[in-house]
Amino acid sequence: MSAVKRAQQWATFARTWHIFDCKWQDPYESANVIKKYLMGLHKPIYHPMNDCGDVVVCINSREIALRGDEWRQRAYFHHTGYPGGATWTLAWELHNKDPTMIIKKAVYRAMKGNLQRRHTMERLFIYPGEVIPEEVKQNITNQIRQIRLVPTRLDHIPEEEVQKYPKVMDYPEDYVLK
Amino acid sequence: MSLLWKSAPILKNLVKYVPAATRVQKIHRWVAPTLMELKRREDKLGGKITNPRNTFLEWNLEAELFAFGKRLNEEFDSDLLLQAFTDRSYVIKEEMKQKEIEFNIKMKDNKELAEEGEKFIEQYIQVYLETVLPKFPLEGISGIKAHLTCEETLANISLHLGTKDIILASEYPVDNYILAKTFKAIVGALLRSAGEERAAHFVRDFVITQLQGKDINEYWKIEDPWIMLVDILEKDGIKIEPRLIGEVGKNTLLACYRVGLYVDKKLFSSGFGETVSSAKEVAALEALKKIFGTEDSMAPINFKLQGIQKTVSKQHKQISAS
Amino acid sequence: MSNSNLFLKSGFVRAPLQNGVGRYVCQLQRIVLKFCKSHGGSRGLRDFIEQDLVDFASNNPGVVVYLKPRRHRSPVVVAEYLNGDRVWMNMHNKTHSEITKWIEVLRTQQGDIASTRLRKYQYTDYPSVQGPWTPFTFKDPKLNVAELPNEEFGANNRLPMSATEQLRIMFEKQTLDVKPQEE
Numbered sequence: 001m002s003a004v005k006r007a008q009q010w011a012t013f014a015r016t017w018h019i020f021d022c023k024w025q026d027p028y029e030s031a032n033v034i035k036k037y038l039m040g041l042h043k044p045i046y047h048p049m050n051d052c053g054d055v056v057v058c059i060n061s062r063e064i065a066l067r068g069d070e071w072r073q074r075a076y077f078h079h080t081g082y083p084g085g086a087t088w089t090l091a092w093e094l095h096n097k098d099p100t101m102i103i104k105k106a107v108y109r110a111m112k113g114n115l116q117r118r119h120t121m122e123r124l125f126i127y128p129g130e131v132i133p134e135e136v137k138q139n140i141t142n143q144i145r146q147i148r149l150v151p152t153r154l155d156h157i158p159e160e161e162v163q164k165y166p167k168v169m170d171y172p173e174d175y176v177l178k
Numbered sequence: 179m180s181l182l183w184k185s186a187p188i189l190k191n192l193v194k195y196v197p198a199a200t201r202v203q204k205i206h207r208w209v210a211p212t213l214m215e216l217k218r219r220e221d222k223l224g225g226k227i228t229n230p231r232n233t234f235l236e237w238n239l240e241a242e243l244f245a246f247g248k249r250l251n252e253e254f255d256s257d258l259l260l261q262a263f264t265d266r267s268y269v270i271k272e273e274m275k276q277k278e279i280e281f282n283i284k285m286k287d288n289k290e291l292a293e294e295g296e297k298f299i300e301q302y303i304q305v306y307l308e309t310v311l312p313k314f315p316l317e318g319i320s321g322i323k324a325h326l327t328c329e330e331t332l333a334n335i336s337l338h339l340g341t342k343d344i345i346l347a348s349e350y351p352v353d354n355y356i357l358a359k360t361f362k363a364i365v366g367a368l369l370r371s372a373g374e375e376r377a378a379h380f381v382r383d384f385v386i387t388q389l390q391g392k393d394i395n396e397y398w399k400i401e402d403p404w405i406m407l408v409d410i411l412e413k414d415g416i417k418i419e420p421r422l423i424g425e426v427g428k429n430t431l432l433a434c435y436r437v438g439l440y441v442d443k444k445l446f447s448s449g450f451g452e453t454v455s456s457a458k459e460v461a462a463l464e465a466l467k468k469i470f471g472t473e474d475s476m477a478p479i480n481f482k483l484q485g486i487q488k489t490v491s492k493q494h495k496q497i498s499a500s
Numbered sequence: 501m502s503n504s505n506l507f508l509k510s511g512f513v514r515a516p517l518q519n520g521v522g523r524y525v526c527q528l529q530r531i532v533l534k535f536c537k538s539h540g541g542s543r544g545l546r547d548f549i550e551q552d553l554v555d556f557a558s559n560n561p562g563v564v565v566y567l568k569p570r571r572h573r574s575p576v577v578v579a580e581y582l583n584g585d586r587v588w589m590n591m592h593n594k595t596h597s598e599i600t601k602w603i604e605v606l607r608t609q610q611g612d613i614a615s616t617r618l619r620k621y622q623y624t625d626y627p628s629v630q631g632p633w634t635p636f637t638f639k640d641p642k643l644n645v646a647e648l649p650n651e652e653f654g655a656n657n658r659l660p661m662s663a664t665e666q667l668r669i670m671f672e673k674q675t676l677d678v679k680p681q682e683e
Contacts, residue, residue, distance in 0.1 A: 007460040011450035011634040014434035135429045143653040166671040236566035249562025338517040383522025391625030
């Protein structure tokens with residue numbers, strides 16, 4: 001094979017490192033998106049025997065938002081294998097112990113239950129906050145878009161925008177707010 | 179597993195006639211052990227014996243030679259064709275046999291025909307490639323020519339034209355060198371019997387068409403593509419700028435960099451690589467391909483040019499003087 | 501999936517030696533007809549030889565025809581091809597017309613295709629015209645210089661317009677309408 005053809009193949013099967021900000025996102029919805037990138041379903045060269053999955057780095061996994069009452073009601077089951085080793089851990093308890101576990105379990109559940117799953121999960125890196133090791137940060141070249149809108153806090157909107165925004169009415173200067 | 183292959187003819191007798199759509203392979207349990215035993219006995223006696231076709235009862239050399247010419251849609255002079263198929267080793271063997279019987283018939287061998295044919299093939303391929311690839315430099319063309327006229331290629335062509343059974347040689351099966359030589363001798367014989375134009379069309383239809391579907395740039399290994407590119411563009415006074423336009427997985431083993439070459443701030447070509455320098459070299463190779471007109475998206479080589487083209491080698495650049 | 505039928509050789513759809521690109525060469529090299537002069541099973545083959553063989557030979561001068569009359573042997577046709585394949589076909593009790601058709605099949609095939617399993621039904625030397633896909637093909641070049649994670653690339657850009665934004669646009673349109681009238 002000539003040098004150009006080898007380089008072409010190297011490029012086609014190159015593994016991209018994506019980053020996903022989990023802040024205020026539903027882990028189960030995001031898991032559906034993340035699993036596509038991990039398995040390589042977003043590539044036209046996908047084949048289950050191809051090992052064409054990309055790496056996904058999830059940050060801010062501590063800030064995920066489960067829906068409704070799930071923090072209190074969702075329970076994660078674990079059995080050690082020994083008699084009497086069954087534990088049911090609630091979502092908030094699990095999150096306190098290890099903030100990366102919920103999103104990890106969500107992605108594991110979203111994938112197909114075949115023998116490739118354990119290997120593909122190795123490509124997922126989850127960090128509870130914004131801090132990422134330098135080597136990992138340098139590899140990242142693409143960002144996956146979030147699914148849910150992250151609303152901006154009212155006091156985080158810049159001053160000029162607040163001034164520019166059209167007002168229907170304004171309180172008179174000597175009005176006293178109670 | 180190869181044993182089971184050979185059992186296929188036996189199986190055809192065993193399997194009852196069933197429509198092809200519903201046929202199921204029924205192999206009796208004694209078939210495999212029998213074949214294994216036969217193979218063991220064969221190997222003990224020194225391997226499988228294949229007889230050359232011309233020792234069969236149904237063989238007529240004259241008819242085979244006539245059919246050979248007609249199959250290729252060419253008119254050969256029958257003596258020349260027979261001479262083209264006779265190898266030197268065969269002539270030596272015949273002379274030794276005839277010495278014992280004191281019987282003297284002179285058989286000509288194909289040495290001169292082979293030399294003539296070889297010279298004609300080389301010349302014609304050079305002329306044809308120069309016409310069909312006008313911007314490709316002479317070193318590249320000689321690289322392609324070396325591939326097309328190498329022993330392997332010519333032996334493959336001659337095998338698929340059916341010369342393997344007709345060749346008169348001392349040993350069977352015939353080796354690549356004799357097959358290639360016979361092919362050249364056939365071209366020589368055609369040159370003498372039918373003229374230059376017909377021989378040219380023959381070489382074009384059987385030798386040059388082997389380039390179909392192949393990447394021509396593979397036959398010319400360029401050592402320093404970046405330096406060559408800069409030299410070529412300097413002569414026209416064009417400046418080229420390499421820039422890193424993409425990278426993936428910088429700290430990993432599977433890192434991939436994309437380097438683009440810009441001329442006047444416009445993208446000329448781009449290349450990928452494991453390191454930035456190798457990506458630059460590949461980008462330079464792509465740019466060279468674009469300049470020489472041999473990219474992946476080039477129009478396919480025209481295999482239908484008639485007659486013998488006149489050389490316009492002044493247009494062709496020679497990259498290195500040495 | 502797996503090569504479960506181990507008896508068949510497998511191959512791709514190819515023409516030997518780029519056959520049609522230059523001139524077309526008939527791939528049948530020689531054909532051997534073995535028949536019995538008296539037995540009933542060779543009747544069809546005998547009829548073929550008497551009536552159609554000479555036309556066949558004159559129409560295909562590139563094919564060498566051998567005849568082998570053998571007593572008490574069943575009629576057989578052996579075709580040999582330029583790529584070395586030998587196709588053995590039993591013509592016992594076949595009619596003249598059937599034999600003509602089979603001979604036509606043997607003449608026009610390029611080897612023993614019945615014993616070759618096609619791995620794929622298509623073949624191309626140029627699978628891609630615009631160039632193969634790479635992760636860089638549809639990538640936004642702005643990502644090269646962006647500091648990831650970045651809000652611009654991370655936020656969802658397919659959400660419907662929010663009420664705040666709609667109001668602001670309505671207001672701006674209204675002001676544009678107002679201003680010219682004032683002037």
